[in-house]
Amino acid sequence: MATELTWFGHGSWAIQTGDSNVLLDPYLDDNPAASCKAADLEADYILVSHGHFDHVADVAPIANRTGAMVVAMVEVAQWFADQHQVAHTTGINLGGTLALPFGKVKMTLAQHSSQMPDGSYGGPAAGFILDLPEGKIYFACDTALFLDMQLIGAEGIDLAVLPIGDHFTMGPADSVKAVKLIEPRRVAPMHYNTWPPIEQDVEAWAAQVEAETSAEPVVVEPGGKIRL
Numbered sequence: 001m002a003t004e005l006t007w008f009g010h011g012s013w014a015i016q017t018g019d020s021n022v023l024l025d026p027y028l029d030d031n032p033a034a035s036c037k038a039a040d041l042e043a044d045y046i047l048v049s050h051g052h053f054d055h056v057a058d059v060a061p062i063a064n065r066t067g068a069m070v071v072a073m074v075e076v077a078q079w080f081a082d083q084h085q086v087a088h089t090t091g092i093n094l095g096g097t098l099a100l101p102f103g104k105v106k107m108t109l110a111q112h113s114s115q116m117p118d119g120s121y122g123g124p125a126a127g128f129i130l131d132l133p134e135g136k137i138y139f140a141c142d143t144a145l146f147l148d149m150q151l152i153g154a155e156g157i158d159l160a161v162l163p164i165g166d167h168f169t170m171g172p173a174d175s176v177k178a179v180k181l182i183e184p185r186r187v188a189p190m191h192y193n194t195w196p197p198i199e200q201d202v203e204a205w206a207a208q209v210e211a212e213t214s215a216e217p218v219v220v221e222p223g224g225k226i227r228l
């Protein structure tokens with residue numbers, strides 16, 4: 001089966017690949033931009049980039065209902081096991097790669113903070129590279145622009161998923177600079193239009209990507225799908 005991504009709004013994604021349902025940062029029930037509710041989703045694996053509420057809010061309910069494995073920074077994975085009795089967790093750390101049945105998951109640097117909703121230490125924030133049979137996806141997750149994105153790009157990225165919202169992450173101008181560092185084949189925006197502080201003109205961003213980079217911008221509405 002081909003790999004298909006679904007954007008649920010904000011930083012929340014589903015990646016259906018092979019026989020696996022993979023979720024990234026599910027934040028649905030309290031997310032004003034979400035296209036569905038947590039109870040609607042199935043999952044085998046849940047990737048978590050950092051501890052902020054708008055990335056972890058629905059992780060435990062989905063994991064505890066479906067039995068999904070939570071893959072996250074060691075401190076974040078331990079927090080789900082200790083505080084929410086999530087049965088299956090795997091903690092990894094920056095630079096580490098985990099081989100899973102659907103492909104490899106590498107945890108990358110992100111320039112952002114990370115604290116759990118109860119104030120617990122969440123370790124550093126992270127992004128992910130998914131190495132799948134159909135290609136490589138880089139989820140930058142919440143981050144500022146950083147020059148080491150060149151190293152991530154050197155891995156050969158088919159689809160980069162970048163925040164463009166500004167305020168809490170890099171904004172549209174820096175995300176275009178990120179595209180120039182990563183040089184992905186295609187690029188999709190996320191982490192915008194959830195709340196007023198991160199409202200952005202996504203069509204203007206896409207036009208700038210087309211004008212200034214070799215990447216193809218792929219813009220979908222919440223609920224929209226991208227085939228890898």
Ligand SMILES: [Zn+2]
Nearest residue numbers: 050052112142
């Ligand atoms: Zn955050």
